[in-house]
Amino acid sequence: MAAAKRIRNRDSAVKVVIVGSIGLDTIKTPHSNAANVLGGSISYACAAASFFARSGMVGVVGYDFPSNYVKMYRDFGLDLTGLKRVEGRTFRWTGEYDKDLISRKTLATELNVFADFAPVLPESYCDAPYVLLANIAPELQLRVLAQMKSPKFVVADTMNMWINQTRAQLLKLIAKVDMLTINDEEARLLAGKTSLKECAAVIAAMGPKYLVIKKGEHGALLFSRSGIFIVPAFPVDRLRDPTGAGDCFAGAFIGAMARGGKISDRNVRQSLLFGSVVASFGVQEFSLGGLSKLTMTAIRERYAALRKMIAV
Amino acid sequence: MAAAKRIRNRDSAVKVVIVGSIGLDTIKTPHSNAANVLGGSISYACAAASFFARSGMVGVVGYDFPSNYVKMYRDFGLDLTGLKRVEGRTFRWTGEYDKDLISRKTLATELNVFADFAPVLPESYCDAPYVLLANIAPELQLRVLAQMKSPKFVVADTMNMWINQTRAQLLKLIAKVDMLTINDEEARLLAGKTSLKECAAVIAAMGPKYLVIKKGEHGALLFSRSGIFIVPAFPVDRLRDPTGAGDCFAGAFIGAMARGGKISDRNVRQSLLFGSVVASFGVQEFSLGGLSKLTMTAIRERYAALRKMIAV
Numbered sequence: 336m337a338a339a340k341r342i343r344n345r346d347s348a349v350k351v352v353i354v355g356s357i358g359l360d361t362i363k364t365p366h367s368n369a370a371n372v373l374g375g376s377i378s379y380a381c382a383a384a385s386f387f388a389r390s391g392m393v394g395v396v397g398y399d400f401p402s403n404y405v406k407m408y409r410d411f412g413l414d415l416t417g418l419k420r421v422e423g424r425t426f427r428w429t430g431e432y433d434k435d436l437i438s439r440k441t442l443a444t445e446l447n448v449f450a451d452f453a454p455v456l457p458e459s460y461c462d463a464p465y466v467l468l469a470n471i472a473p474e475l476q477l478r479v480l481a482q483m484k485s486p487k488f489v490v491a492d493t494m495n496m497w498i499n500q501t502r503a504q505l506l507k508l509i510a511k512v513d514m515l516t517i518n519d520e521e522a523r524l525l526a527g528k529t530s531l532k533e534c535a536a537v538i539a540a541m542g543p544k545y546l547v548i549k550k551g552e553h554g555a556l557l558f559s560r561s562g563i564f565i566v567p568a569f570p571v572d573r574l575r576d577p578t579g580a581g582d583c584f585a586g587a588f589i590g591a592m593a594r595g596g597k598i599s600d601r602n603v604r605q606s607l608l609f610g611s612v613v614a615s616f617g618v619q620e621f622s623l624g625g626l627s628k629l630t631m632t633a634i635r636e637r638y639a640a641l642r643k644m645i646a647v
Numbered sequence: 648m649a650a651a652k653r654i655r656n657r658d659s660a661v662k663v664v665i666v667g668s669i670g671l672d673t674i675k676t677p678h679s680n681a682a683n684v685l686g687g688s689i690s691y692a693c694a695a696a697s698f699f700a701r702s703g704m705v706g707v708v709g710y711d712f713p714s715n716y717v718k719m720y721r722d723f724g725l726d727l728t729g730l731k732r733v734e735g736r737t738f739r740w741t742g743e744y745d746k747d748l749i750s751r752k753t754l755a756t757e758l759n760v761f762a763d764f765a766p767v768l769p770e771s772y773c774d775a776p777y778v779l780l781a782n783i784a785p786e787l788q789l790r791v792l793a794q795m796k797s798p799k800f801v802v803a804d805t806m807n808m809w810i811n812q813t814r815a816q817l818l819k820l821i822a823k824v825d826m827l828t829i830n831d832e833e834a835r836l837l838a839g840k841t842s843l844k845e846c847a848a849v850i851a852a853m854g855p856k857y858l859v860i861k862k863g864e865h866g867a868l869l870f871s872r873s874g875i876f877i878v879p880a881f882p883v884d885r886l887r888d889p890t891g892a893g894d895c896f897a898g899a900f901i902g903a904m905a906r907g908g909k910i911s912d913r914n915v916r917q918s919l920l921f922g923s924v925v926a927s928f929g930v931q932e933f934s935l936g937g938l939s940k941l942t943m944t945a946i947r948e949r950y951a952a953l954r955k956m957i958a959v
Contacts, residue, residue: 434841435841436841529747529748529886530882530883530884530885530886531882532882532883532884533884533885550865553862553865553866554865554877556882562952562955562956563882563956564956564957565866565879565882565956565957567877567879567957568877570842570843570844570868570875570877571842571844572842572844572845573842573845574841574842601959604958604959605959608959640874642959643874644874644875644876644877645876645877645879645957645959646916647913647916647917647920647954647957
């Protein structure tokens with residue numbers, strides 16, 4: 336079903352453009368490890384978005400990038416016109432999770448081909464209405480945004496490194512996007528406040544109409560002009576690898592927004608729930624394992640289950 | 648309004664019986680301190696329950712217990728027949744919060760009159776349909792429960808100390824109650840599992856039909872035969888003192904259950920939301936400060952606001 340749907344979508348115009356990192360991840364958890372698996376913010380976000388709308392990626396890999404990972408992208412029905420392959424090694428990340436599978440430390444990062452990445456959008460991407468600037472240097476996010484003709488809804492994700500090291504550029508970016516997604520720690524770092532409500536007020540003044548503060552396994556909070564929406568996390572039986580959960584969440588969100596087609600409060604809330612649902616599948620396996628087995632039927636079933644869990 | 652309502656209730660029969668600790672708390676937070684303020688699980692839980700139903704307390708204090716604190720109890724319209732005053736000093740607790748106002752350490756505990764507490768229920772309490780066995784030694788919770796004639800709904804709260812030190816008695820208690828409330832860390836300690844869903848399955852097998860796993864500022868999860876309910880936390884502008892939040896939550900819950908009068912899924916879910924709302928007022932001030940200014944109108948307004956925050 337899902338595969339058929341993705342293939343059918345292959346000839347349609349790209350509705351969602353996603354820029355970010357593509358990496359080969361080595362992940363250690365207390366229960367098991369994975370070496371050189373497909374990772375990076377785009378991989379998760381594009382795979383998640385693909386269930387909802389035709390999505391294209393803007394990213395770079397080296398000549399060492401395994402062809403079966405490209406095949407994996409194709410199996411998700413992704414448009415790869417914006418995927419560049421250049422001389423050098425692919426970006427690599429090694430991380431280790433604590434026994435709670437929440438806190439983690441980065442053991443190694445190799446930028447490799449990412450060091451000189453200057454994204455140029457294929458012509459066919461520039462008219463896309465929905466854009467996700469996944470976690471990557473704000474300078475690159477700005478460069479992609481500048482090439483979009485008249486996007487309807489732009490989401491940016493970021494992380495502590497950019498808040499600390501390239502704050503001025505990050506603020507320039509934040510002022511231009513419709514929605515910022517950020518985790519709770521990062522929100523406190525960016526806003527300099529303790530309570531998330533106070534953080535939200537400070538960040539709203541920086542420009543974005545929508546702010547999503549992510550809280551990992553506790554869900555997220557949406558702050559917008561029409562108030563707060565408490566985004567529930569779907570309680571999973573067993574968490575295997577939380578890497579990329581935020582990217583799955585953002586990717587499924589922007590995809591669902593595109594499918595819904597309206598910038599309404601209702602579409603935003605429903606799309607956030609879809610983000611939560613797809614992220615919950617993503618963390619059940621390493622890498623894209625949780626998403627490659629996934630079908631739209633399973634997404635719809637879990638979405639309905641999640642709706643029941645918040646119904647009073 | 649609220650005060651009038653409480654006074655009107657004074658002559659009615661006690662519907663909710665709450666047993667637990669009464670203490671004089673000394674609390675240090677990064678922003679401010681409070682010395683010898685009214686605390687203990689009963690104080691918070693009874694005050695919270697008082698908004699919804701006539702509530703009576705089973706507890707003990709020493710001769711040093713300030714009379715203005717007794718007056719405070721009376722102002723909440725509480726039935727004090729079960730409050731015993733004995734020779735000796737009142738239970739005391741001193742704690743200090745980290746800068747996140749979440750993690751805390753106990754600096755001192757003086758059991759005092761609590762050491763020999765053997766609760767005997769007033770005759771007028773034994774027919775009450777709703778019972779909250781707030782945090783206290785399982786042996787005392789069992790002793791109170793044995794004196795109740797035919798309670799309709801019994802909730803027990805507990806903590807890590809009892810899980811570690813008096814596990815056998817705690818298990819005996821858990822098998823007899825309708826609902827257990829416990830925080831996420833304690834659930835993992837009790838069940839020996841990591842994922843909360845797995846913990847819930849283990850604890851359900853111990854007997855209670857309802858399990859509430861509390862997650863502090865992230866809300867709570869209800870596990871029952873009819874599935875999971877994700878209990879949202881109301882996002883507060885400024886957290887001042889989280890002490891007693893779980894007791895406010897449980898107290899308002901049992902009070903709202905009594906007011907609703909039915910052991911239905913709907914009443915349980917709505918009552919949990921009321922618990923969340925009252926707890927959110929409680930943490931805005933030290934001791935009972937957040938509750939003593941509170942009115943039913945303010946509770947209803949925040950309840951409606953919280954419902955909107957989870958509506959899709």
